[in-house]
Amino acid sequence: MHETALAQNIIDIAQETGRTHPEATIKTVRVIIGEMIAIVPELLHHAYDSLVSNTPLCQSKLDIKIIPVSAECMHCRRSFGVQEFEFSCPYCHSNRITVKSGNEFYIEELEVESCPS
Numbered sequence: 811m812h813e814t815a816l817a818q819n820i821i822d823i824a825q826e827t828g829r830t831h832p833e834a835t836i837k838t839v840r841v842i843i844g845e846m847i848a849i850v851p852e853l854l855h856h857a858y859d860s861l862v863s864n865t866p867l868c869q870s871k872l873d874i875k876i877i878p879v880s881a882e883c884m885h886c887r888r889s890f891g892v893q894e895f896e897f898s899c900p901y902c903h904s905n906r907i908t909v910k911s912g913n914e915f916y917i918e919e920l921e922v923e924s925c926p927s
């Protein structure tokens with residue numbers, strides 16, 4: 811279960827941030843995940859929700875944004891979107907391509923709510 815490990819990773823980072831800002835309650839954790847990581851969003855949501863129960867993040871929600879795979883051809887220098895993991899250039903059919911996006915995995919933003927003072 812790839813998703814459980816990723817969810818744990820996200821939670822560790824979010825909790826680390828939470829420790830440095832104890833006055834804030836994390837409401838939403840926005841993550842950017844490239845299509846190459848090949849996650850199933852429903853499984854990641856499920857893993858997250860079960861892992862955050864009984865932690866300070868139990869009220870938080872995960873917001874997942876999937877980045878499609880794009881690549882550039884080293885032969886004709888054109889950029890294109892990669893469909894269904896077909897790693898060849900649709901223009902000149904070269905296999906010499908460089909993946910430009912789709913490998914992302916990071917927290918874009920933590921949406922917090924500060925306690926009223």
Ligand SMILES: [Zn+2]
Nearest residue numbers: 883886899902
């Ligand atoms: Zn090409």
